[in-house]
Amino acid sequence: MGEKVLMKGNEAVAEAAIMAGCRCFFGYPITPQNEIPEYMSRRMPEVGGVFLQAESEVAGSNMVYGAACAGARVMTTSSSPGISLMQEAISYMAGAELPCVVVNIVRGGPGLGGIQGAQSDYFQATKGGGHGDYHLLVLGPSTVQELVDLTMEAFDLADMYRNPVMILGDAILGQMMEPVEMRKRPPRADLPPKTWATTGAAGRPKNVITSLYLDPAKLEKHNLRLAEKYKRMAAEEVRYATHMTEDADVVLVAYGTTARIARAALDRARERGLRVGLFRPISLWPFPYEALATAAAGAAHVLVVEMSLGQMVEDVRLALGETKPVHFYGRTGGMSPSPREILDDIVKIVERGA
Amino acid sequence: MHEEVIFAGFGGQGVLLMGQLVTYAGMMEGRNVTWMPSYGPEMRGGTANCGVVVSEKEIASPLVSEPTSVVAMNRPSLEKFQGMVRPGGLIIYNRSLVDVKPARNDVRVVAVPANQIADEIGDVRVANMVALGAYLGVTRVVGVDTVLEAMKKVLPERRHGLIPLNQQAIARGMEIAVSASAAR
Amino acid sequence: MQKVFGRPEALADVPTHYCPGCTHGIIHRLIAEVIDELGVRERTVGISPVGCAVLAYDYFNCDFVEASHGRAPAVATGIKRASPNSVVFTYQGDGDLASIGAGEIVHAASRGEKITVIFVNNAIYGMTGGQMAPTTLPGQKTTTSPRGRDPEVAGHPIRVCELLSSLSGAAYIARVSVTSPANVAKARRAVKKAFETQLEGKGFSLVEFLSTCPTNWGMTPVEALKWVDDKMAVYYPLGEYTRVPEVG
Numbered sequence: 183m184g185e186k187v188l189m190k191g192n193e194a195v196a197e198a199a200i201m202a203g204c205r206c207f208f209g210y211p212i213t214p215q216n217e218i219p220e221y222m223s224r225r226m227p228e229v230g231g232v233f234l235q236a237e238s239e240v241a242g243s244n245m246v247y248g249a250a251c252a253g254a255r256v257m258t259t260s261s262s263p264g265i266s267l268m269q270e271a272i273s274y275m276a277g278a279e280l281p282c283v284v285v286n287i288v289r290g291g292p293g294l295g296g297i298q299g300a301q302s303d304y305f306q307a308t309k310g311g312g313h314g315d316y317h318l319l320v321l322g323p324s325t326v327q328e329l330v331d332l333t334m335e336a337f338d339l340a341d342m343y344r345n346p347v348m349i350l351g352d353a354i355l356g357q358m359m360e361p362v363e364m365r366k367r368p369p370r371a372d373l374p375p376k377t378w379a380t381t382g383a384a385g386r387p388k389n390v391i392t393s394l395y396l397d398p399a400k401l402e403k404h405n406l407r408l409a410e411k412y413k414r415m416a417a418e419e420v421r422y423a424t425h426m427t428e429d430a431d432v433v434l435v436a437y438g439t440t441a442r443i444a445r446a447a448l449d450r451a452r453e454r455g456l457r458v459g460l461f462r463p464i465s466l467w468p469f470p471y472e473a474l475a476t477a478a479a480g481a482a483h484v485l486v487v488e489m490s491l492g493q494m495v496e497d498v499r500l501a502l503g504e505t506k507p508v509h510f511y512g513r514t515g516g517m518s519p520s521p522r523e524i525l526d527d528i529v530k531i532v533e534r535g536a
Numbered sequence: 537m538h539e540e541v542i543f544a545g546f547g548g549q550g551v552l553l554m555g556q557l558v559t560y561a562g563m564m565e566g567r568n569v570t571w572m573p574s575y576g577p578e579m580r581g582g583t584a585n586c587g588v589v590v591s592e593k594e595i596a597s598p599l600v601s602e603p604t605s606v607v608a609m610n611r612p613s614l615e616k617f618q619g620m621v622r623p624g625g626l627i628i629y630n631r632s633l634v635d636v637k638p639a640r641n642d643v644r645v646v647a648v649p650a651n652q653i654a655d656e657i658g659d660v661r662v663a664n665m666v667a668l669g670a671y672l673g674v675t676r677v678v679g680v681d682t683v684l685e686a687m688k689k690v691l692p693e694r695r696h697g698l699i700p701l702n703q704q705a706i707a708r709g710m711e712i713a714v715s716a717s718a719a720r
Numbered sequence: 721m722q723k724v725f726g727r728p729e730a731l732a733d734v735p736t737h738y739c740p741g742c743t744h745g746i747i748h749r750l751i752a753e754v755i756d757e758l759g760v761r762e763r764t765v766g767i768s769p770v771g772c773a774v775l776a777y778d779y780f781n782c783d784f785v786e787a788s789h790g791r792a793p794a795v796a797t798g799i800k801r802a803s804p805n806s807v808v809f810t811y812q813g814d815g816d817l818a819s820i821g822a823g824e825i826v827h828a829a830s831r832g833e834k835i836t837v838i839f840v841n842n843a844i845y846g847m848t849g850g851q852m853a854p855t856t857l858p859g860q861k862t863t864t865s866p867r868g869r870d871p872e873v874a875g876h877p878i879r880v881c882e883l884l885s886s887l888s889g890a891a892y893i894a895r896v897s898v899t900s901p902a903n904v905a906k907a908r909r910a911v912k913k914a915f916e917t918q919l920e921g922k923g924f925s926l927v928e929f930l931s932t933c934p935t936n937w938g939m940t941p942v943e944a945l946k947w948v949d950d951k952m953a954v955y956y957p958l959g960e961y962t963r964v965p966e967v968g
């Protein structure tokens with residue numbers, strides 16, 4: 183194990199990107215992720231990279247589109263209102279099959295909302311966000327170390343699938359400090375060369391990057407080809423973690439920071455002799471439907487906990503169908519559930535359900 | 537060992553630094569640690585706080601909702617956080633700026649005249665270090681030597697000149713903790 | 721009727737959240753005084769930005785709408801077109817107006833939209849903690865230009881009055897500061913002219929204030945006022961920017 187350093191999630195994400203070979207960053211300030219562009223403004227010049235504060239998220243995300251066209255490893259980061267403005271470019275990048283990494287340090291909405299952490303952008307991240315038939319690969323880390331590791335991996339996944347990858351964090355993860363080990367991670371050796379990049383048609387036929395297909399038959403074909411890719415992603419890139427689900431009567435399902443709070447509730451429940459387990463989706467798209475069904479197979483109840491009014495719960499219901507009751511507990515607007523609140527809900531479910 | 541502490545005060549009192557030092561020292565001593573600050577406009581001229589967890593176990597939630605200890609550097613912070621402390625826990629408060637007594641009788645309370653002592657040793661800005669010393673003296677969560685080591689990492693180079701004064705402030709705070717323990 | 725020392729009716733009787741030495745507060749007051757003097761409080765609708773003045777709706781005693789970051793001129797356009805008798809003003813920072821909202825402000829001005837824009841230029845992003853703004857001066861250090869703004873990389877500061885005054889729809893454009901009683905008096909006259917321009921149906925009006933941000937500039941309030949005079953007013957000259965006459 184290498185040496186650990188104490189880092190804020192936001193700064194760790196920035197350094198992780200640099201270590202993964204990201205040399206282009208475009209962004210626009212927004213709380214609670216300002217430390218990312220601020221860190222990049224210091225660090226990028228040191229490593230010979232590009233930092234540019236765009237005039238808006240609309241522009242910044244289209245700068246990402248451009249840099250991705252040029253074959254660069256490129257990232258942008260923002261928080262909810264800014265991510266909404268990026269949806270146009272994200273849709274275009276999905277359509278044109280451009281690799282990039284987008285980090286959303288989620289805050290409470292809708293509208294201007296607030297600046298405290300939330301998970302209310304789950305639908306936007308996993309069910310579309312922009313227009314068209316497309317998917318992002320969406321990863322939801324729950325510790326600063328996992329934020330670092332997944333960010334580094336996100337660049338490989340983006341290049342591998344030629345698809346935007348989103349890291350769905352939240353303000354708590356961005357603002358907190360935790361020890362992390364920064365392992366340099368060179369790009370995977372088996373990545374396809376970027377022969378499609380628009381770097382000048384020297385000694386090769388010209389490259390054109392577009393998402394325009396005026397002929398509906400061609401656009402349909404393009405969409406079907408993308409769908410094949412999403413199928414491959416769904417088969418290969420499912421990630422999740424379980425904790426004490428084997429004997430659990432109640433399985434908690436939570437992602438990101440909320441999974442940690444749920445874990446604290448689990449520990450207290452176990453102290454009281456309640457058999458509680460935790461299923462934590464890490465890939466939010468593709469969602470681990472089958473793994474969840476397996477992990478919760480022996481449980482009588484499933485309790486989904488989110489910092490929203492219930493978004494991921496829809497995927498949990500899809501995974502479990504009518505096999506068992508799926509309960510929900512959520513706080514929203516930047517409030518987070520406390521372990522005690524979750525424990526109270528567990529107790530209620532057990533007492534009512536037994 | 538599992539400690540969940542909130543350091544709170546008004547912006548500029550250095551409460552985030554107190555928390556960072558404990559966090560960093562905890563990491564250096566091989567513990568699991570997390571540090572979570574308040575942030576954003578609420579910080580501007582208003583109150584600031586951070587929640588720190590230091591534990592032998594893997595840390596589940598980084599949010600401190602039921603602290604084992606609270607260190608309150610001003611009155612609004614004491615009023616905001618005292619109710620959250622676990623029974624049997626600890627409240628340390630800055631008596632120089634808090635003219636009320638904590639309303640809890642099921643926790644241990646240590647009053648520290650932090651500003652006054654800081655003034656005596658020459659710089660009121662180290663009041664946070666006095667309170668930190670008292671906190672370390674009572675809880676022994678991390679060693680003082682480790683905190684001083686951590687200071688070299690956490691403080692920017694240009695502020696390393698302040699370390700001896702900080703050390704003195706921490707030592708004075710610890711004395712208070714010792715006499716508070718003796719008086720029990 | 722103008723009350724000099726009392727609180728203008730158009731200003732709410734609540735404490736503001738602005739930092740000590742921040743000139744957002746004085747600017748609010750001048751606007752409120754003018755609204756009172758023109759007797760239009762009950763017809764006025766303000767639009768607050770996303771920026772330190774986001775809570776302006778709490779501080780003015782008239783109808784108010786909160787817009788998304790940079791879009792206040794578009795929101796104002798919608799209100800004015802739907803309700804032409806309203807007196808509509810936006811209150812926007814430099815990030816809001818000249819960065820993310822650069823498109824909206826240019827088109828509102830070029831359409832000669834009969835609205836009044838109060839543009840508060842403090843050469844920085846105040847609310848988000850001191851990042852570079854489009855109006856940050858060359859060499860000025862901010863949290864996203866830690867080595868000082870380098871125009872080679874980050875571009876040159878935008879002079880909004882000069883830019884907008886080239887548009888035929890812009891009927892009144894002025895730049896003012898509030899660093900001295902004389903400047904405050906001039907600023908007040910400019911705000912009044914801007915609102916009158918709207919009331920007379922002449923077209924788009926804008927007053928740019930050179931404003932302070934002692935917090936993020938890392939200065940005392942007094943140093944900050946001096947910096948406005950010595951540095952900002954050099955790059956951004958005060959005065960009225962006469963409208964380019966209509967051709968053809």
Ligand SMILES: Cc1ncc(C[n+]2csc(CCOP(=O)(O)OP(=O)(O)O)c2C)c(N)n1
Binds near residue numbers: 239264771816845
């Ligand atoms: C779409 C979007 N992007 C970014 C932000 C974050 N944000 C809030 S205020 C602000 C800039 C404020 O600067 P300015 O307009 O100059 O006003 P000041 O605070 O300096 O008065 C930014 C970038 C946001 N709220 N929404």
Ligand code: SF4
Binds near residue numbers: 772847934
């Ligand atoms: S941060 Fe700057 S602009 Fe905002 S209120 Fe404080 S001084 Fe004024």
Ligand SMILES: [Mg+2]
Binds near residue numbers: 814840841844853
């Ligand atoms: Mg500004």
